[in-house]
Amino acid sequence: MRSKPIPLTTVPGTTLGGGCSSTSSCGSASVVTDAEIAEKVANHPCYSQEAHQYYARMHVAVAPGCNIQCNYCNRKFDCANESRPGVTSRKLTPDEALAKVKLVASEIKQMSVLGIAGPGDPLANPRNTFRTLELVARDCPDIRLCLSTNGLKLLDHIDRIEALGIDHVTITINMIDPEVGERIYPWVVFQGKRYRGRDASKVLSERQLAGLQALTERKILCKVNSVMIPGVNDDHLVEVSRTVKGMGAFLHNVMPLVSAPEHGTHYGLTGQRGPTPQELKALQDRCEGDDGADMNMMRHCRQCRADAVGLLGEDRSDEFGPETYLGRADDGTLEYDLAGRREVHADIERWREEVRATRGSLQIEASGVRAPDEVVLVAVATKGGGVVNQHFGHADEFWIYEAGPNWAKLAQTRSVARYCAGPSECDDESKLDKTIRLLSDCRAVLCSKVGPEPSRALSAAGIEPVEVYDLIDQAVAEAGRRLVGSHGPSAHEDHGTPVAVTGQRGAR
Numbered sequence: 411m412r413s414k415p416i417p418l419t420t421v422p423g424t425t426l427g428g429g430c431s432s433t434s435s436c437g438s439a440s441v442v443t444d445a446e447i448a449e450k451v452a453n454h455p456c457y458s459q460e461a462h463q464y465y466a467r468m469h470v471a472v473a474p475g476c477n478i479q480c481n482y483c484n485r486k487f488d489c490a491n492e493s494r495p496g497v498t499s500r501k502l503t504p505d506e507a508l509a510k511v512k513l514v515a516s517e518i519k520q521m522s523v524l525g526i527a528g529p530g531d532p533l534a535n536p537r538n539t540f541r542t543l544e545l546v547a548r549d550c551p552d553i554r555l556c557l558s559t560n561g562l563k564l565l566d567h568i569d570r571i572e573a574l575g576i577d578h579v580t581i582t583i584n585m586i587d588p589e590v591g592e593r594i595y596p597w598v599v600f601q602g603k604r605y606r607g608r609d610a611s612k613v614l615s616e617r618q619l620a621g622l623q624a625l626t627e628r629k630i631l632c633k634v635n636s637v638m639i640p641g642v643n644d645d646h647l648v649e650v651s652r653t654v655k656g657m658g659a660f661l662h663n664v665m666p667l668v669s670a671p672e673h674g675t676h677y678g679l680t681g682q683r684g685p686t687p688q689e690l691k692a693l694q695d696r697c698e699g700d701d702g703a704d705m706n707m708m709r710h711c712r713q714c715r716a717d718a719v720g721l722l723g724e725d726r727s728d729e730f731g732p733e734t735y736l737g738r739a740d741d742g743t744l745e746y747d748l749a750g751r752r753e754v755h756a757d758i759e760r761w762r763e764e765v766r767a768t769r770g771s772l773q774i775e776a777s778g779v780r781a782p783d784e785v786v787l788v789a790v791a792t793k794g795g796g797v798v799n800q801h802f803g804h805a806d807e808f809w810i811y812e813a814g815p816n817w818a819k820l821a822q823t824r825s826v827a828r829y830c831a832g833p834s835e836c837d838d839e840s841k842l843d844k845t846i847r848l849l850s851d852c853r854a855v856l857c858s859k860v861g862p863e864p865s866r867a868l869s870a871a872g873i874e875p876v877e878v879y880d881l882i883d884q885a886v887a888e889a890g891r892r893l894v895g896s897h898g899p900s901a902h903e904d905h906g907t908p909v910a911v912t913g914q915r916g917a918r
């Protein structure tokens with residue numbers, strides 16, 4: 411491993427995670443045994459935690475309308491700096507979308523999935539949605555097709571979904587109890603009739619669950635997204651998880667409510683808060699635990715825009731403005747380089763094999779029977795290649811791992827900006843202070859470099875700064891070995907001096 415350069419040109423911005431030694435890992439890094447499912451998730455960045463370190467997705471915003479209203483959504487809001495579902499800068503026609511997909515596929519060859527996720531509901535805009543997917547299936551045969559829907563119209567389109575080979579469908583299910591639902595959905599329009607209050611949620615829930623059932627019966631892989639809304643549906647989501655698992659959903663993605671007054675949403679305007687990272691993790695753990703729903707949980711969602719492009723941790727949509735693809739669809743300059751793409755994907759798979767082999771030889775795991783009794787949380791700053799390789803001060807996002815001896819399990823990703831609780835709390839707070847608050851439950855932060863001032867501040871907050879350039883899994887497991895069982899704010903006395911373990915890779 412050590413001698414091979416990390417192929418950043420092939421796999422830009424990637425990081426290793428999990429510790430799963432299976433050929434594919436699902437969103438929760440547990441072992442996928444069914445060969446058919448393993449094949450479907452192998453290069454889908456949302457359905458496989460491991461794959462998301464290597465493969466990119468893109469969304470095309472071809473579906474503006476919606477047939478329900480969620481209290482956390484405002485599709486009128488459009489801000490290039492905003493990043494949450496329902497937000498986009500430009501709505502596309504199917505032909506424009508095809509041109510954009512072809513361009514992105516040639517520029518970002520590890521882009522493996524095209525998703526339609528808004529800005530409204532794809533199935534409330536069936537003509538544009540299916541025409542786009544047909545065109546992409548025709549011209550880009552190696553791209554997986556993915557849909558994310560509120561589920562209201564799933565049953566009406568199930569045959570077409572199956573016929574088009576859309577083998578990944580996400581349904582956003584925030585409740586299965588209309589009493590909970592009436593606090594989330596003010597109205598639903600179904601078969602020409604507008605339903606309100608509890609009736610709206612009853613119609614929606616029945617249709618969502620029937621749609622889920624129909625999809626799983628046809629062996630279409632289903633993920634359920636749920637928005638965690640503290641005080642509204644947080645307790646209820648364990649029951650949702652149990653229910654959808656019983657109906658054959660493959661993965662459950664509990665996401666935090668993103669809510670601020672400037673978004674103009676009902677929740678934003680009425681002061682409904684989102685969960686803290688700790689509350690979110692606790693709920694995800696409950697859904698995953700066998701005393702809860704025992705469900706596969708997705709831990710690496712980034713709550714993408716409806717026009718997101720790139721690896722999940724990055725958004726390159728700005729590089730693909732309309733001027734880059736409009737008018738190029740028919741002039742022959744947008745060739746689909748299938749052979750080139752296959753070569754890149756083969757490179758990625760070779761590299762993944764090597765990483766798995768290294769992980770295996772170090773006996774590092776992220777799931778299974780050898781889970782340690784005690785783990786600590788450590789944060790990782792990374793910008794690619796499966797390595798701890800980012801300067802602390804340059805990181806806008808941290809990967810939070812459960813660490814223990816031979817244990818490195820990705821538990822969450824946390825973005826400094828996303829968890830900022832809004833101007834009232836954050837205006838006067840420095841990025842360093844925000845980051846320390848974000849990582850307050852972590853025992854250490856692993857990064858390639860950290861300056862003296864942040865190092866002192868981290869140490870003073872009980873978070874050990876560790877300078878390391880190594881495989882993430884190895885560095886995390888090593889930190890776990892050292893920190894589990896050691897208590898107190900920090901394992902090292904000299905506040906301000908980061909622990910340096912750079913260059914230790916392969917020493918054991």
Ligand code: CLF
Pocket residue numbers: 455456467468469523524525526527556557558578580663710711712713714722
């Ligand atoms: Fe897009 Fe969704 Fe398909 Fe992924 S996103 S339609 S399943 S290709 Fe992924 Fe983005 Fe989270 Fe969605 S990180 S918001 S889960």
Ligand code: SF4
Pocket residue numbers: 476477478479480482483484485495496528529530531560
């Ligand atoms: Fe917005 Fe999606 Fe809800 Fe429709 S289903 S209101 S687009 S969040």
